[in-house]
Amino acid sequence: MSSDNSEKGGKSNKNRGGKKRNLSMICLTFLCAYTSFNAVANLQSSINIDKNVGLYSLAILSGGSILSSILFTTPLIYILGYKWTIVAGQIGILIYIAANMYPKAILLYPVAAISGIFCSAMWTTQSAYITVLGVDENRHDNSDIQVNKYFGIFYSVFETAQIWGNLITYFILRNVHRESRSDFSQCGANFVSNTSETKNDESTISPMTTHILYSVFVGIICISIVFVIIFLDQKRKLKGDDSKGVIHRSIDYSLLTLKQFKKLDHWLLIPIVFWINSWEAFIFGIYTKSFITCTIGVQYIGIVMASYGITASIVCIIVGYVAKIKYSRPVCLLSATSVSIMILMIMLLWKPVPSQTYMLYVLACIAGITAVVAKPLVSALYSHLFADTKEMVFSIFSMIQNLGCIVVYFYSPVLIVRVSIILQIIYTSMAMICYITIEIRLSRK
Structure with missing residues (x-):
């Protein structure tokens, strides 16, 4: 009897060790991949500005993700x-950065x-x-708490990618020359990509410098690919005897993914997920160019956005623990949406000038807080509402995330930033209303 108990205890400890290793590897994978990707994405609207190829490439990337969510992901x-699948995703990011x-x-x-x-x-x-x-098989009552905790850990590590990638960018580009300018009236909410008189910072960055920058980022991803191949355990739905007819099963599963839209909860979650990523796309694609580059130069994007990453990482750790407290989810999410609207109102009214550079950091830090609070909580909410169809619903989750990005990246080069800010306020308000509706529905179950 005692030997059986000791065997069970040994298996339990082994499982815990395996979970920690796998969670650590997933965190490391996304940290490395998005250390590189986020830094490159932050620069696209300021460096690759010829015919807005940078922003449009991000929009196309998001479009490919939407197509994949519908047809290819499952x-x-x-x-x-x-x-x-994770390795394939890393390779996809690698070739984009190399391109x-x-x-x-x-x-x-x-x-x-x-x-x-x-x-x-x-x-x-x-x-x-x-x-x-x-999900702990032996403690079903605590599975939601554990999932919240793991998502909190993941996103707290993931958000540090904004720190490391942007610091690398800053140190490589810090000596970039920028001609002085005296008129900042077209910066901030008044900025328009096609008409504002902005300095093309790309002309001052040598090809050698950009090649060094992108080579560093490619190298980081290569290292993470090696670690995943060696240390991450394989998990899959299909077992060995299910290999026959895998394509047929996959197609059926993709159709089932689309059928998930019949559920009202999915439609209520769409504005929330759309807001999360449209908000990030606004910060990475619009704020970086119209506020940071226009006011103080492209070489400072890295250091300003690193402050975004620092606050986001700290808050994500806090959210992971706060999630255990009752009613923490509605308090955190409603606070995030409210503060986001406040920041957008400030952006709408404030006229950025170099003498108020500190405000660029303040806004970036607060934006980091609001963006990161929602991610783990909404991911855990999906897990709670659709526990039996997690691959399907997370395909939809990914699709809506990318829809938020593609919309912002496509209209940002042609709209005055003031209009983009107003649209973002509308998205945030819709997300708030839909989330309140979801909580009311949950309270009645």
Whole structure:
């Protein structure tokens, strides 16, 4: 009897060790991949500005992710399993960053589409994998808390990618020369990409400098790929005897994914998820150019956005623990949306000038807080509402996330920033209303 108990205890400890290792590897994977990707994305609107190829490539990448969420994500996960789907996503990001060494539409757009397809699958896999790790078979009552905790840990590590990637950018680009300017009236809410008299900072960055920058980021991803291949355990829905008819099963599963839209909860969650990523796209694509680059120069994007990453990481750790407290989710999410509206109102009214550079950091820090609070809580909410169909719903989750990005990236080059800010206020308000509706529905169950 005692030997049986000791065997069970040994297996339990082994499982816990395996969970910690796998969670650590997923965190490391996304940290490395998005240390590189986020830093490059933050620069797209300021460096690759010829015909707005940078922003449009991000929009195409998001479009590829949407297509993948509908057609390819679930089949890829079924065929490759969780581990190799993550590897494929890393390779997709790697080739996109490498393509930026020759930032022409003929190369960057097709690569962005391919990258988007694999990135979507990688994010869906991440959400499903963490949900699997967080569910303790022996303690079903605590599974939601564990999932919340694991998502909190993941996002707290993930958000530090904004720190490391942007610091790398800053140290490599810090000596970039920028001509002085005296008129800042077209910065901030008055900024328009096609008409504002802004200095093309790309002309002052040598090809050697950009090649060094992108090579560093490619190297970081290569290291993470090696670690995943060696240390991450494979997990998949299909067992060995299910290999026959895998394509047929995958197609059926994709159709089931689309059928998930019949559920009202999905429609209520769409504005919330859309807001989260449209808000990030606004910060990365619009705020970086119209507020930071226009006011103090492209070389400072890295250091300002690093402050975004620092606050986001700290808050994510806090959210992971606060999530255990009753009613913490509505308090945190409603606070995040309210503060986001406040920041947007400040952006609408404030006229940025170099003498008030500190405000660029303050706004970035607060934006980091609001953006990161929602991510783990909404991911855990999906896990709670759709526990039996996690791959399908996280495909939808990924699709809506990318829809938020693609919309913002497509209209940002042609709209005055003032209009973009007003649209963002509308998105945030809709998210708040829908979330309140979801909580009311949950309280009645």
